[in-house]
Amino acid sequence: MRRSDRNFTKIPGGKLGIIALKSCEALGEEIDNYIVKWRKETNRQFQDSIACDGYLRDTYLMDAVCPRFGSGEAKGLIRESVRDMDLYILVDVLNYSLTYSLCGYTNHMSPDDHYSDLKRIISAAAGKAKSINVIMPFLYESRQHKRSTRESLDCAVMLQELQSLGVDNIITFDAHDPRVQNAIPISGFDNVQPTYQFVKALVEECDDVEFDKDKLMVISPDEGAMQRAVYMANVVGVDVGMFYKRRDYSTVIDGRNPIVAHEFLGDSLDGKDVLIIDDMISSGESMIDVAKQLKNRHAKRVFCLSTFGLFTNGLDVFDKAIEDGVIEKVITTNLTYQTPELLSRDWYISADVGKYVALLIDTLNHDASISELLDPTERISEYLEKHTK
Structure with missing residues (x-):
């Protein structure tokens, strides 16, 4: 609305x-x-x-x-x-x-x-x-x-x-x-x-992305983000896949159990664009690791979508991932602080909320009532229909 x-x-x-x-x-x-x-x-x-x-x-x-x-x-x-x-x-x-x-x-x-x-x-x-x-x-x-x-x-x-x-x-x-x-x-x-804002920012910057289940897939980087990925996939009409984190629960490093590997559950990724969606990018290491595994499974392009971009370890790791062709674009919102360096990156897209x-x-x-505002399904469908035409 x-x-x-x-x-x-x-x-x-x-x-x-x-x-x-x-x-x-x-x-x-x-x-x-x-x-x-x-x-x-x-x-x-x-x-x-x-x-x-x-x-x-x-x-x-x-x-x-x-x-x-x-x-x-x-x-x-x-x-x-x-x-x-x-x-x-x-x-x-x-x-x-x-x-x-x-x-x-x-x-x-x-x-x-x-x-x-x-x-x-x-x-x-x-x-x-x-x-x-x-x-x-x-x-x-x-x-x-x-x-x-x-x-x-x-x-x-x-x-x-x-x-x-x-x-x-x-x-x-x-x-x-x-x-x-x-x-x-x-x-x-x-x-x-902010699902609608993600879709709009992606289409405006990369208008060759096709929202077709044979050409696009939404990926959850872990089990915690699965609900977000399922909602996004259902709204845009594509399939969903998931990684789950295999951790070493016998060891604690920096207050958490280290990740041993990311295991994938989902359909074939051959030649498909992929949207990785999560609530935040902290250091970015997990998301880049997931992106590498997607490319190893022959994904075409990988887009990282996250509501909050913290980039706690700086931008160099993403610069290298872009240079290596692992990631195509990174989209986060303007709901939290964005550094001038981040806004200057060609690979970064800011979704205005x-x-x-x-x-x-x-x-x-x-x-x-804000009920209609909290459910962007209709707005997304209208926007994608207009984009397709």
């Missing part, structure tokens, strides 16, 4: 306010530009209503900061009134480019620092907002979502903490394991998939 297709009939229950923490400033500005444009062009019945005071504004971004003392301690500060507002707070916990001074030393902000700033801003609102909604594209501590020994359950604790602070809704993208929402069963939790997030915020502020 597009913004132009929606006809809102309900007056927004609260004024819209968007707080984009410093980690998410660029995405926040893009979202704000879309909403300002849409509201000036449509829903004129709301524009002059006294019940909708503040419906039209030049910007919905609010002035909020988290200044720090020389000791590294900080506080949250909102310089505008939030009374009777629907607040949407955006935070990118993976933005390591931001720094602060600690007793004369320069520290890069960690996920813990970003999460603390989020809590500070929620605390600064002091319960005066009508509702508080957190948009956290990468769910904080989502990789620590289950207990296999005597260890912490950080993601569940985080969700319960936000609930206790008065957060009404949490919107995240492609959670590592969406079942973690069971930690807050009666609170709002939406896990959004800003318009989608703006649509979710605008719809929720009108107290309308």
Whole structure:
């Protein structure tokens, strides 16, 4: 469902306010530009209503900061009134480019620092907002979502903490394991998939990709990503394959059992383009290993699709994979920090999700259902049909 297709009939229950923490400033500005444009062009019945005071504004971004003392301690500060507002707070916990001074030393902000700033801003609102909604594209501590020994359950604790602070809704993208929402069963939790944005970015950059089951296959790099791969394959009408990781459970290296080999389950790959889809690219070693095995099985081209591109070990390993012909393109979203070096690579494609997030915020502020927005099946089918013609 597009913004132009929606006809809102309900007056927004609260004024819209968007707080984009410093980690998410660029995405926040893009979202704000879309909403300002849409509201000036449509829903004129709301524009002059006294019940909708503040419906039209030049910007919905609010002035909020988290200044720090020389000791590294900080506080949250909102310089505008939030009374009777629907607040949407955006935070990118993976933005390591931001720094602060600690007793004369320069520290890069960690996920813990970003999460603390989020809590500070929620605390600064002091319960005066009508509702508080957190948009956290990468769910904080989502990789620590289950207990296999005597260890912490950080993601569940985080969700319960936000609930206790008065957060009404949490919107995240492609959670590592969406079942973690069971930690807050009666609170709002939406896990959004950017599948449409992946398909659109791929078609726009590589229009010779044919969405035909004899020419394309979707691959899950491990058992954890199988649900994503099955959904993508079903929507675009192709087959799915899977790798599973054979690990050495007698050894622990850097907190995890090392991977011995990737084993493949699926149909023949001869001459087919392949889409490897996962929630994140961390170091990229596993994805490149999978890509090599796909090429050994005579795959034609390999495209890597991932919601979050962390590239924790740098870009050299991908540069070499491109040079060796192992990978064709890498697609990740702009939901988290992208380095200038990454954006300059010819092999990299950025899938823009800003318009989608703006649509979710605008719809929720009108107290309308987002069910159709969360299911992109129809939009993908229409887009591919148009592309085929």
